[in-house]
Amino acid sequence: MWSRLKTELLNGGSFPSLTEARLEVSYSIVYYNAGRRHAVLSYRSPE
Structure with missing residues (x-):
């Protein structure tokens, strides 16, 4: 989960807040x- 989160969401990105x-x-x-x-x-x- 965490490696996928880092790759897809956090890779090189930044957030305004x-x-x-x-x-x-x-x-x-x-x-x-x-x-x-x-x-x-x-x-x-699952849903």
Whole structure:
């Protein structure tokens, strides 16, 4: 999870504020845990 987060979200980027950085990280975590498709689930999201 963390290596993917660093690669996709933080790689060379910057955020205008700490609040915006926290929001982006929160959205990424929610997507990673609930929205992305999983091979184990026949490429469906957990929701």
